[in-house]
Amino acid sequence: MDRFADMQMVVSVVEAGSISAAAERLNLAKSAVSRRLAELEARLGVSLIHRTTRRLNLTDSGRAYYTRCVAILADLEEAEAAVSQAHGALKGTLKVALPLAFGLLHLAPLIQAFMTRHPDVRFELDFNDRQIDLMQEGFDLAIRIATLDDSSLIARRLAPIRHVVCASPAYLARHGTPHAASDLAQHACLAYSNVRDPGLWSFHGPGGESGQVRVPVRLAASSGEFLMRAAIAGEGLVLLPSFYVHEALRAGQLLPLLADHVWPELAAYAVYPPTRHLSSRVRAFIDFLAERLAGDPYWDRMD
Secondary structure, eight states, X not given: OOHHHHHHHHHHXXXXXXXXXXXXXXXXXXXXXXXXXXXXXXXXXXXXXXXOSSOEEEOHHHHHHHHHHXXXXXXXXXXXXXXXXTTSOOOEEEEEEEOHHHIIIIIXXXXXXXXXXXXXXXXXXXXXXXXXXXXXXXXXXXXXXXXOSSOSXXXXXXXXXXXXXXXXXXXXXXXXXXXXXXXXXXXXXXEESSSSOTTEEEEEOTTSOEEEEEOOEEEEESOHHHHHHHHHTTSOEEEEEHHXXXXXXXXXXXXXXXXXXXXXXXEEEEXXXXXXXXXXXXXXXXHHHHHHTOSSOGXXXXX
């Protein structure tokens, strides 16, 4: 009887979402995983997982067992890592989900710097803007740009994500410069489509008052990079996070508009499930990101 192997099996089944996927992870036959799970349930005298043709659902007992298994296996991994670190560097794999553009533009160099500092740490990176289910897909953590005021995830704030309205000098020369938020309704606008209402732009005015303006959307796209390039080409005004456009602003390819207004502000967070015990390498990576991104982000500085 290998209780640690049983724990690993249950964790794999839950995080993979199916017995067949867990069997592939564990390099076992599906029938072997099913048999071992049934034997474990018989030994414990409880049902851990409800099996249907479409999905698996944890019972209350199964959820409690899974949570304890995650903690015990993490403690074991931590103990082994502590012994290894007494004689060397961090080791192991970090599986991280990252937003595509922010990850490529601003996190990739930091990940490379972390790998240089800790050469025995391996990364599995998913650059994707989809909402990852961290527990089901087996991620150690994710970097998310969002508002997380009410979240089941544990989060550490890394950096503010501010937005800016801007346009090319050529566009402004042809169509004039807006001097109030209401003026935006008279301009061709380029909008990010992965939001509930791309044509409704929210702001806080110079006096702190909140407001919204309905803009005519000439072009909507799910790629901020594409929208930025369209704005540089003079196709219209664009509202984008400053981490996209900071270089174009410094180069004068785009000019900021209505700078006395505050446009939507989100934040970049490192998030992980409450059931996920932080290993030393996960904690070190989050600390590293927080240290490198501390203070006013470099993409918001115009010096």
